[in-house]
Amino acid sequence: MLLILPLLAGYLLDLLLGDPEWLPHPIRLFGNLIYKGEKALNKGFNRLLKGALLSVVLCIAVFCCFRYSLQWLLSLHPALFGVVSTIFVFYGLANKTLIKEGKKVFLVLHEEGLEAGRKQLSRIVGRDTSALTPQQIRIAVLETLSENLSDGVIAPLFYYAIAGVPGMMTYKMINTLDSMIGYRNERYELFGKFAARLDDAANFIPARITALLMVLVSGSRRSLQFIFRYGHKHKSPNSGYPEAALAGIMNVRFGGPNIYHGKLVEKPFIGCNDRMVQPGEIKTATGINQKVTGCAVLIISLIFYLISVH
Numbered sequence: 630m631l632l633i634l635p636l637l638a639g640y641l642l643d644l645l646l647g648d649p650e651w652l653p654h655p656i657r658l659f660g661n662l663i664y665k666g667e668k669a670l671n672k673g674f675n676r677l678l679k680g681a682l683l684s685v686v687l688c689i690a691v692f693c694c695f696r697y698s699l700q701w702l703l704s705l706h707p708a709l710f711g712v713v714s715t716i717f718v719f720y721g722l723a724n725k726t727l728i729k730e731g732k733k734v735f736l737v738l739h740e741e742g743l744e745a746g747r748k749q750l751s752r753i754v755g756r757d758t759s760a761l762t763p764q765q766i767r768i769a770v771l772e773t774l775s776e777n778l779s780d781g782v783i784a785p786l787f788y789y790a791i792a793g794v795p796g797m798m799t800y801k802m803i804n805t806l807d808s809m810i811g812y813r814n815e816r817y818e819l820f821g822k823f824a825a826r827l828d829d830a831a832n833f834i835p836a837r838i839t840a841l842l843m844v845l846v847s848g849s850r851r852s853l854q855f856i857f858r859y860g861h862k863h864k865s866p867n868s869g870y871p872e873a874a875l876a877g878i879m880n881v882r883f884g885g886p887n888i889y890h891g892k893l894v895e896k897p898f899i900g901c902n903d904r905m906v907q908p909g910e911i912k913t914a915t916g917i918n919q920k921v922t923g924c925a926v927l928i929i930s931l932i933f934y935l936i937s938v939h
Contacts, residue, residue: 630937631703632793633930635711636786639718640926647725655720655798659805662687667810671820681823684806688827691802695795714794721789721797723781724922728915731770735911738766757888767906772883774914775843775875776868780804780828782922783842784835790929803831829866836867839921843874846920852877859899869899876900879913 648654666687670679695717703710730753738746746766747758754769761769784804788796803824810817811825840860844852855877856870863869863884876883882900886893 631707631711631714632933635714635718635794636789636926636930636933638715640722640922642715642719643722643725645725646719647729648723655717656801656805659687659691659802660809663806663809667820671810671816676819677822680810680820684803684824684827687806688799688802692792692795692799695798699794717794717798718789721785721794721801722922723777723785724918727774727777727781728918731774731915732911734766734770735908738763739908755889760888764905767908767910768881768883770911771875771879771881771906771914772872774918775839775871778843778918778921779836779839779867779871780832782918783839783925784832786922786925786929787835787838788831790932800831803828832867836870838925840870840874842921842924843871843878843917846924847878847917849878851880855900859897862897863899864894864896873899875914875917878917879906879910880904881906 663683666683670676670683699710699714702713734746734749734753737749743763743766746763747761750761750766750769751758753773756769758766758769781804785797785800788800792799806821806824807828810821811828812818812821813825837860840856844856852874855873859873859876860870863872872883876899880900880902882898882903884896884898884900886895888894
């Protein structure tokens, strides 16, 4: 119950509240630590080693901090442990905010026009949005919903299942490291390489679980076919699997060339049906996200329960 109740309560809080901008968030603290470490270490010689050292130290520090803090709270009173665990499960999940931002892009594009839609999309993607068409904007949202369902929801839940809140928060540090320094450019090519590879390794299993859960909740045979046909063709070792699953569910084509940080990046196509995505289809994608998240929470709760009774 000390693992199940915080999981269910944290999930419900995310479902209701998302990530209010006024609320302090541990990811901001993680970001500040990474920023200061990068500023101090990303210069001179041995940048690869320095970047790896920063990543390892921060991950170990986060795990130990949460493990021993929660252990201390549990020794004081189980209720304290439960409340604090619930808060950090809530912080660890990003489903509500992801869905809200995706819906907002579709809404702004429909009601305020192309330029407003491009600007709104730029809040949630790394690609250059300044020349995207309405179709490309909608495809970008769908790709983002599927990819971030994996690394923003299912991966944190996966590591919660393995190591509780300390595991979940350590994963969030890995993911934050990748999002801040895991780029292939002059500044981060060496310093962020270890962080990028660590994130790839951490997401390897969750990405594939996400794709299979998407097949499960949709009952789409085409989605399963797309996973095997296109999942491995993506430049990322992980992102292609949930993207292929959603492309199969919606029978639409994802991928293709895009501009990231001023450079043209050739991405393989996922699917072959280059049909127009309609404004109302955002409901299909967000519905999949909701079902997959709820399904994962229930499965993990059931596993914890079965372990406890045996």
